[in-house]
Amino acid sequence: MPPRHEPGARAAIRAANAAAGCRIVVLDDDPTGSQAMHDARIVTVLDEREYALAMAQPSTSFVLTNTRSMSAADAAAVTAEVAAAVCRQGRELGFPVRLVSRSDSTLRGHVIAEVAALRAVRRRVTGRDYRGVLLVPAYFEAGRYTEGDVHWAVVDGRPVPVGETEFARDATFGYSSSNLREFVAERSGGAIAATDVVSVSLADIRDGGPDRVGRILRGVSGGRFVVVNATDYADLEIVVLGLLDVADDFLFRTGPSFVRALSGVDPIGPVTAATIWPGGHPGGHGLVVVGSHVGQTSRQLAVARQRGSLVAVELDAATLADPDRAPALVADAAGRVGAALAGSDVVLFTSRDVVTGSDGLAVARAVSAGVADVVRRALAARPAWVVAKGGITSHDVAVRGLGMRRATVLGQVFPGMVSVFAPVEAAPEAMGVPYVVFAGNVGDERALADVVDLLAGR
Numbered sequence: 176m177p178p179r180h181e182p183g184a185r186a187a188i189r190a191a192n193a194a195a196g197c198r199i200v201v202l203d204d205d206p207t208g209s210q211a212m213h214d215a216r217i218v219t220v221l222d223e224r225e226y227a228l229a230m231a232q233p234s235t236s237f238v239l240t241n242t243r244s245m246s247a248a249d250a251a252a253v254t255a256e257v258a259a260a261v262c263r264q265g266r267e268l269g270f271p272v273r274l275v276s277r278s279d280s281t282l283r284g285h286v287i288a289e290v291a292a293l294r295a296v297r298r299r300v301t302g303r304d305y306r307g308v309l310l311v312p313a314y315f316e317a318g319r320y321t322e323g324d325v326h327w328a329v330v331d332g333r334p335v336p337v338g339e340t341e342f343a344r345d346a347t348f349g350y351s352s353s354n355l356r357e358f359v360a361e362r363s364g365g366a367i368a369a370t371d372v373v374s375v376s377l378a379d380i381r382d383g384g385p386d387r388v389g390r391i392l393r394g395v396s397g398g399r400f401v402v403v404n405a406t407d408y409a410d411l412e413i414v415v416l417g418l419l420d421v422a423d424d425f426l427f428r429t430g431p432s433f434v435r436a437l438s439g440v441d442p443i444g445p446v447t448a449a450t451i452w453p454g455g456h457p458g459g460h461g462l463v464v465v466g467s468h469v470g471q472t473s474r475q476l477a478v479a480r481q482r483g484s485l486v487a488v489e490l491d492a493a494t495l496a497d498p499d500r501a502p503a504l505v506a507d508a509a510g511r512v513g514a515a516l517a518g519s520d521v522v523l524f525t526s527r528d529v530v531t532g533s534d535g536l537a538v539a540r541a542v543s544a545g546v547a548d549v550v551r552r553a554l555a556a557r558p559a560w561v562v563a564k565g566g567i568t569s570h571d572v573a574v575r576g577l578g579m580r581r582a583t584v585l586g587q588v589f590p591g592m593v594s595v596f597a598p599v600e601a602a603p604e605a606m607g608v609p610y611v612v613f614a615g616n617v618g619d620e621r622a623l624a625d626v627v628d629l630l631a632g633r
Contacts, residue, residue, distance in 0.1 A: 179381040184412040188439030191419045199235040200261050201275040204243040205566030207614040208277035209594045211435040213586040223260045235438045241570045250285040251292040258296040280314030280430035281342035306424040307395035311403040314430040316591030317617045320406040325353050355402040373401040388417030411436035446586040451609045456632045459559030465524035467565025467615030475623035485522040486515040492525045495545035509552030516556040543571045550576030554604045560630045562611040569612045578602030
C-alpha cells in the first residue's frame with residue numbers, strides 16, 4: 176500500500192515539541208547521525224558545560240559519544256555518564272529531555288549495552304523505567320528501511336536483507352538476523368525472545384494512522400523493544416504523531432531518519448558553496464582525510480584520486496598502530512601535508528589493508544588517533560576546508576585534529592547524506608573552516624570526488 180501522508184504532520188510535531196519545551200538530545204555513537212538534519216547543534220566532547228550551552232534553547236542537539244569505537248562495557252559507562260548529565264541539565268532548567276540513542280543504519284553498534292545503560296539512568300533519575308524502546312534503524316536516503324520486520328539495505332540498486340550484506344560481516348559487530356525482532360534476540364544472547372519484541376507494522380501505520388499507533392504504544396510496558404516498520408518519512412511522521420502523548424516515556428534506538436521525524440524538521444535542498452561561504456569562496460586548498468576501510472570508501476577514494484586534483488599522502492596503518500614507530504610517521508606526514516597544502520588539495524589516507532590484533536577496536540582507535548595527530552600538526556597550514564571519511568576518523572579529526580567542541584549542522588551535500596559542520600568552538604585555525612563528515616558506507620563511487628569538486632569551487 177502507498178504511504179499515508181498526514182497533512183501538516185511536521186508542523187504539528189514542531190508545535191507539540193515547542194509546547195512541551197522539550198529538548199531532543201541524540202547520543203550519537205559516531206559523528207554521522209545528523210545526516211538528515213539541519214540547524215542542529217553538535218557537541219563533540221564529553222563536557223556538561225557544553226551540553227548546557229547546546230541545550231539552552233529548545234532544539235535538537237547531538238552529543239558525539241563515539242561509543243562505536245569502544246568496548247561494550249566502556250560504551251555503556253560513557254552512555255550512562257552523558258545521559259545522567261543531560262537529564263541533570265533538564266531538571267535544573269525545568270524542561271523534559273527526550274533521549275535518542277543514534278547508531279548505524281546497518282545495525283552495527285552496542286545496541287543492548289547502550290539501551291540497558293539508558294534504562295538504568297532513567298530508573299535512577301525518575302524511579303520509573305521506560306515503557307519501551309523504539310528500534311528504528313531507517314535511513315531512507317541511504318536505502319535502509321524496514322518492511323515486514325525485516326531491515327533492508329539497497330546495494331547496487333537492489334534491496335538486500337541487511338543480514339546478507341557486507342555490513343553484517345563486520346569484525347566487531349557482525350550478526351546474521353535481518354528480521355529486527357530476531358536481531359534483538361540475537362544481540363541479547365537469547366535474554367530477550369523474538370516473541371517479546373513488539374512490532375508496529377506498515378498496515379498499523381498506513382491503515383490505522385496515528386490513533387492505531389498510539390494505542391499500540393500505550394499498551395507497551397516494561398521497557399520492551401518495539402520494531403517500527405517504515406519505508407518513507409511519512410510513515411515515521413505518523414508514528415511520531417501517535418507517540419506524542421507518551422513520548423517522554425519512550426527511549427529511541429534509531430538511525431538518522433527518525434531523528435528528523437521526531438524533531439518535525441522540514442527537508443531542505445543540498446548544501447551549496449554559496450550556503451557554506453555566503454561571501455564567496457575564500458580560496459586556498461583543502462584536506463581530505465580517509466580512515467574508513469569499508470569497500471565503498473576504498474572505491475570512492477580511488478575515483479577521487481583518479482580525477483587528478485589531489486596530492487596523496489598515505490599512512491601505513493600498521494606503523495600507526497605501533498606506539499614505537501608512530502611518532503616519526505606522524506611527524507613526517509604532517510610535514511608533507513602542510514607543504515602540499517600550499518599549492519594543492521591533499522588527501523591523507525591510511526593504507527587499505529585492515530590491521531588486525533587481539534583487540535580490533537583498540538587498533539582502530541590507535542590508527543585513527545595517529546591520523547588526527549597529523550591533521551592537528553598540519554592545521555598550521557590553514558586548510559580552507561576539511562573532509563573526513565569514516566565514523567571513528569571523523570570524530571578524532573574533529574576533536575583531536577581541529578580542537579572542535581561545538582558546531583552547527585548547515586545541512587548535507589547530498590539529499591540527507593554527508594553533513595557539513597560549521598565550527599562554533601574550535602582551535603583558532605579551524606574557526607570558519609567547514610568540516611564535512613562523510614560516513615564510510617554511504618554515497619556512490621563518485622561521491623567523495625564530487626564533494627571535493629564542490630569544496631574546491633570546480
